[in-house]
Amino acid sequence: NAGVTQTPKFQVLKTGQSMTLQCAQDMNHEYMSWYRQDPGMGLRLIHYSVGAGITDQGEVPNGYNVSRSTTEDFPLRLLSAAPSQTSVYFCASSYDRTGYYGYTFGSGTRLTVV
Amino acid sequence: DQQVKQNSPSLSVQEGRISILNCDYTNSMFDYFLWYKKYPAEGPTFLISISSIKDKNEDGRFTVFLNKSAKHLSLHIVPSQPGDSAVYFCAANVAFGNEKLTFGTGTRLTIIP
Numbered sequence: 001n002a003g004v005t006q007t008p009k010f011q012v013l014k015t016g017q018s019m020t021l022q023c024a025q026d027m028n029h030e031y032m033s034w035y036r037q038d039p040g041m042g043l044r045l046i047h048y049s050v051g052a053g054i055t056d057q058g059e060v061p062n063g064y065n066v067s068r069s070t071t072e073d074f075p076l077r078l079l080s081a082a083p084s085q086t087s088v089y090f091c092a093s094s095y096d097r098t099g100y101y102g103y104t105f106g107s108g109t110r111l112t113v114v
Numbered sequence: 115d116q117q118v119k120q121n122s123p124s125l126s127v128q129e130g131r132i133s134i135l136n137c138d139y140t141n142s143m144f145d146y147f148l149w150y151k152k153y154p155a156e157g158p159t160f161l162i163s164i165s166s167i168k169d170k171n172e173d174g175r176f177t178v179f180l181n182k183s184a185k186h187l188s189l190h191i192v193p194s195q196p197g198d199s200a201v202y203f204c205a206a207n208v209a210f211g212n213e214k215l216t217f218g219t220g221t222r223l224t225i226i227p
Contacts (some may be wrong), residue, residue: 042120042218058214064216103158107156
């Protein structure tokens, strides 16, 4: 099925560990982004990319790293996990930068840092 | 600074009645406004959008109204169905030079059978 695939669905990390959240889309969308959802905070943009080789910071980029070597993949790296990074992470893609025709979101990764 | 605000964390509506979800914004530069619906353990799904040059956009049971002078938009769902029970997020963006969709905090809609 066409869409955005996120792995893993659940992850528990110890403080200081690193990991990569995977995101892949098969719709040939140029625009991809990572959001985190926290209670009472809505969705906040972490990093985004407007095409292969191009990334930029969103609202809450600290502690996260991204790269975009292909159109399909946009992994999010946690460099040294902290309890404040406990959250649900969503990857999204769109052919339109503004999102006017809608972003397609993955089903999310629930991350707990202990 | 919360540029997009949803002041009602929750809303309960009887099945068959109209559901009205509200959203306020502070940034007059926003060009597009969108509504997303989210079920538990799933990603948000796009519902409907509206350009700032319009004041209304309709798609089936869903209608979005935009009042630019009041910096206010609303989503009307008529008639409300049990499957509409979800969290609804409004979002906004600037058309050019900005790919950062800004989301509100969400309103949990519960449809009572």
